[in-house]
Amino acid sequence: MSISAAILAARSGLQVTSQKAEIVATNVANASTPGYVRRSLVVGELVNGSQTAGVMANGVARAGDDAIKAQRRELTSDVAQATVLASTWQTISQRVGNTSSGGGLFRSFSNFETALSAAVTSPESTANGSALLDAAKSVARELNSLSEYGAQARAEADSEIAQGVETVNTALKQVQDLNKRIASIDRTSEQAATLMDERQRVLDTIAEFLPIQTVQRDAGTIDVLTTQGVYLINGSTARQIEFTPSSAFTSGQTLANGDLSGISVDGIDLTTGSTSFGAVSGGLFGALFTLRDQDVPAFMDQLDMVANDIITRLSDDAIDPTKTPGEQGLFVDPDAAGLSGLASRISVNAAVDPAQGGDIWRLRDGLGATASGPPGNSATLSAIYDAFTQVKSLNANGIQGAFSASDLAAQLSSVVGQKRVYQDSVLASTQAQHVTLVEAEQSLTGVDVDVEMESLLLIEQAYAANARVIQVARDMIGILMEL
Template sequence: MSISAAILAARSGLQVTSQKAEIVATNVANASTPGYVRRSLVVGELVQGSQTSGVVSLGVSRAGDDIIKGQRRELTSDVAQATVLASTWQSLSQRVGSTASGTGLFNTFSNFESALRASVTSPESTATATSLLDAAKSVARELNSLSSYAAQARAEADSEIAQGVETVNAALKQIQDLNKRISSIDRTSEQAATLMDERQRVLDTIAQYLPIQTVQREYGAIDVLTPEGVYLINGSTAQQLQFSPSSTFTSEQTLADGDLSGISVGGINLTPGSTSFGAVSGGMLGALFTLRDQDIPAFMDQLDMVANDIITRLSDDAIDPTKTPGAQGLFVDPAGSGTLGLASRISVNAAVDPAQGGQISRLRDGLEATTEGPPGNSSILSAMFDAFTQIKSMNSNGIQGAFSASDLAAQLSSVVGQKRVHQDSVLASTQAQHLTLVEAEQSQTGVNVDQEMESLLLIEQAYAANARVIQVARDMISILMEL
C-alpha cells in the first residue's frame, strides 16, 4: 500500500469514527427519551478497483425486534382496556358501598329495616314514625342517585368515545404524513430514523384506543390495520373513523334501537360487541363501548330490579286494608311506566309525607286512612316489616338466590364488588405481562449507557489509531522530502 493510500484509508477511518462518536452521543443524550430507538452506524468496506481503500458509512440503523414490538403493542391495548374497566368498576363499587363498611345502598336498606322494626315496637311514637319516613326517603334517594350516577357514567363513556375517535383520526393522518416524508428521503439517514421513532410513538397512541397491526410497504412506508383485517391506512391514504356522539342521554337509549352511535371506518362496522367481522375487541374504545352498551346498562337493570322489588313487597294488598286494591304502597313509581328506569323514579308515597301534603300517621293507620287510628295499633307496620324481610327467590339480571329486601341490596353490592375485584385482577395480570414485554423490548431497542460508554472507548482508540497512521505517513513524507 502506498503512503497516499494509507493516508486516504486512515482519513476514511477518522470520518467513520467521528460519525460513530456522534451516534453514540445522540444515543446517550436520548437514553431517557420516550420512544427513542437506539441507533448504530452501518459500516462497509470501501473498495476501489480491486483494492481496499478504507471504510465507508452505509447509513444509520435502528435497533428493533418486530415480533416483540407487535406483542407489546397488543398488550398496550389490553392494558388500556383493563385500566378503563377497572377504574370504572372501582368508582361504581365505591359509590354503591359494601356490607363490610356498612355504607351506600346496603346501609340505607339496613337503616330502613331497623326503623321499621322500631316502629313496630313503638307505633305511637311520632319520633319513630319520622325516623321511618326519613329512612324510606333515604332508600328512594339512594336508588335515584345511583341510577343518575350510572346514567352519567354512560354519557361520559359516550363522550370519551368521541374524544378517542378524534385522537385516532388525528394520529392516522399524522402517520400518513410521516409515511410520505420517510418515503421521500434516504431510509438509512439519521433524519429517517428520527421520523420512524415519531411514527412509532404515534402508533403506540393509536394502540391505546384499539388493537392494531402494521405491514411494511416499499420505501419505508407502513400500512395500519386492525387484527380483524380492516385497513386504517392502506398505501398512502388514511381512513377516518366515524362516530356520532349523543347529545342527550337517557336509560332508554340503546345501540340496538339505533339511539346511540356505533363506530365504523370505510363503511365497515367496528363497534365492539357487534356481529360484524371487523368488531373491535380491545383498547380504550372496546372498554368504553362495553361500559356504555353492556356493563352499565346491566347494572342499571339490577338497580331497577331492587327498586321494583321494594315497591312490590310493600304494595301487597294484604298489608294495608285501607289501600285501594292494586294501588302502590309506601314506595311508588310516579310515572307508572314499567321497570325500565324505575330506580331513577322511585319515591315515597305522598300520602305519608307531610312535605307533600300527606300525614305521617298513615304509616301506622293506612295510606288511605281518613282519621287517625289507635296509637298502639302496629298491625300495618308489622305486615310491612314481614313483607320487607320475607325471603323471596329471584333469578334475573345476573342475580340468583333467595333474599329479603335488605339481602337483595347486599347482594347487589356484592355483585358490584366481585366485578371490581375481577377487573382489578385482569388489570394486574395484563400490566405484569405488558411490563415484561416492555422490558424485553427495551433490552433490544433501548439505550444502555454503560455499553455506549464502552463503545465510545473503542471509538476513541480507533480514532487515535487512524490519527497515528496519518502522523506516521506525514513523518515518512517529511523524511523523503529531505533526501
C-alpha cells in the same frame, strides 16, 4: 499498499469514527427521551476496484425487535381497556357499598329495616315514625342516585368515544404524513430514524384506543390495520373512523335500536360487541363501548329490579286495608312508566310525607286513613315489616336465589363486588405482562449510558489509531522528500 492508499484508508477511518461519535452523543443526549430508539452506524468495507480502500458508513440502524414491539403494543391496548373497566367498577362498587363497610345502597336498606323494626316495637313514637320516613327516603334517594350515575357514566363513555375518535383520526393523518416524509428521503439516514421514532410514538397513541398491527412497505412506509384486519392506513391514504356522539341518555337508548352510534371505517363496523368481523375487542374503545352498551345498562337493569322488588313487596293489598286495591304502597313509581328506568323514578308515597302534603301517622294507620288511629296499633307496620323481610325467589338480570329485600340489596352489592375484583385481577395481570414486555423492549432499544461510554472509549482509540497512521505516513513522505 501505497502510502497514499494508507492515507486515504486512514482518512475514511477518521470520518467513520467521527460519525460514530456523533451517533453515540445523540444516544446519550436522548437516553431519557420517551420513544427514542438507540441508533448505531452501519459500517462497511470500502472497495476501490479489487482493492480495499478503507471503510465507509452505509447508514444509520435503529435497534429493535418487531415481534416484541407488536406484543408490547397489543398489551398497551389491553392495559388501557383494563384500566378503564377496573376504575369504573371500583366507583360503582364504592357507591353501591358492601356488607362489611355497610355503605351505600346496602346501608340504606339495612337502616330502613332497622327503623321499621323500631317502629313496630313502638308504633306510638313520633321519633320512630320520622326515622322510618327518613330511612324510606334514603332508600329512594340511593336508587335514584345510582341510576343517575349509571346514565352519567354512559354519557361520559359516549363523549370519551367521540374524543378518542378525533384523537385517532388525527394520529392516522400524522402517520400518513410521516410515511410520505420517510419515503422521500434515504431511510438509512439520521433524519429517517428521527421520523421513524416519531411515527412509533404516534402508533403507540393509536394502540391505546384500539389494537393495531403494522405491515412494512417499500421505502420505509407502513400500512396500519386493526388486529381484525381492517385497514386504517392503506398505502399512502389514511382512512377516517366515523362516529356520531349522542346528546342525551335514557334507559331506553341503546345501540341495537339505533339511538346510539357505533364506530366504522368505510362502512365496516368496528363497534365492540357487534357481529361484524371488524369488531374491536380491546383498547379504550373496547372498554368504553363495553361500559356504554353492556356493563352499565346491565347494572341499571339490576337497580330497576331492586326498585321493582321493594315497590311490589310493599304494595300488597293485604298489608294495608285502607289502601285502594291495586294502588302502590309505601314506595311508588310516580310516572308508572314500567320497569325501564324505575330506579331513577322511585319515591316515597306522598301520603306519608309531610313535605308532599301527607302525614307521618299514615305509616302506622294506613295510606288511606283519614284520621290518626290508636297510637299502639302496629298491625300495618308489622305487615310492612313481614313483607320487607319475606324471602322470595328470584332469577333475573344475573341474580338468582331467594332473598328478602335487604338480602337482594346485599346480593347486588356482592355481584358488583365480584365484578370489581375480577376487573382488578385482569388489570393486575395485564399490567404485569405489559411491564415485562416494556422492559424487554427497553433492553433492546433503550440507551444504556454506561455501554455508550464504553463505545466512546473504543471510538476514541480507533480515532487515535487512524490519526497515528496519517502521522506515520506523513513522516514517511518527509523522509522520502529528503532523499
